[in-house]
Amino acid sequence: MNILKTKTLNPLVYVVLTFIFFISCKDSTPEVAEKKSTKLNITQEIPVYDFSEFEPLLYTDSNTTYLINFWAMWCAPCVKELPYIEAFAAKHPDVEIILVSLDFPKDIETKLKPFLKKKNITQKVVLLDDQDSNTWIDKIDPNWSGAIPFTIIFNKDERLFFERSFENLEDIENQFKKLN
Structure with missing residues (x-):
């Protein structure tokens, strides 16, 4: 039973x-x-721009605030500040973040994408491939020596330039507060 x-x-x-x-x-x-969908998909294409294609990303007429960071995988201070930029993006989802890689286009699949995955970089990444850096650096900021990391924080009314690495999240937020 x-x-x-x-x-x-x-x-x-x-x-x-x-x-x-x-x-x-x-x-x-x-x-x-929703958060998962905003993460960088490592299999997606990383656009490669020359400066004339990239330049429109440096200006806005909208109410959006931007943080554009020029960096490279081989730049230790650049790599050190990437987690702070990620943390800033998480706290400020209304700010558009663009990470401009100055690495070689031939390394996108073999080095850049694996690097981004390993470091958990989820922000938008573009690659700037323009050999005439003496011209485009001056167009971005005549005071920029060309050293990286270099960050621009801007909106339609004001632009701030930083030719240095950010030391922590608070450092970025303090500079961000200076914008209007």
Whole structure:
């Protein structure tokens, strides 16, 4: 008799366990799904621009504030500040962040994308490939020596330039507060 009861309860137990499994796997937080969609997809293309194609990204007529950071994988101070920029982006989702890599286009698949994945860099990355740096550096800021990291924080009314690395999240936020 006990054997018969066990056999009839097993299908019911399986149904209940299956139901619990499917309920627990449901993602009930749309915010998490939304955040995941804003993450950099390492398989997506990283656009490569010459300066004439890139230059329009340096200006805005909208109310959006931008932080554009020029960096490279081989630049230790650049790499050191990337987590602070990521943290700033997380705290300020209304600010548009663009990380401008000055690495070689031939290294996008073999070095840049793996680097971004390893360092958990999720912000928009573009690659600037323009050999005439003496011209485009002066167009960005005549006071810029060309050293990186170099960051521009701007909106439609004001531009701030930083030819240095940020030391921490608070450093970025303090500079950001100077913009209007």
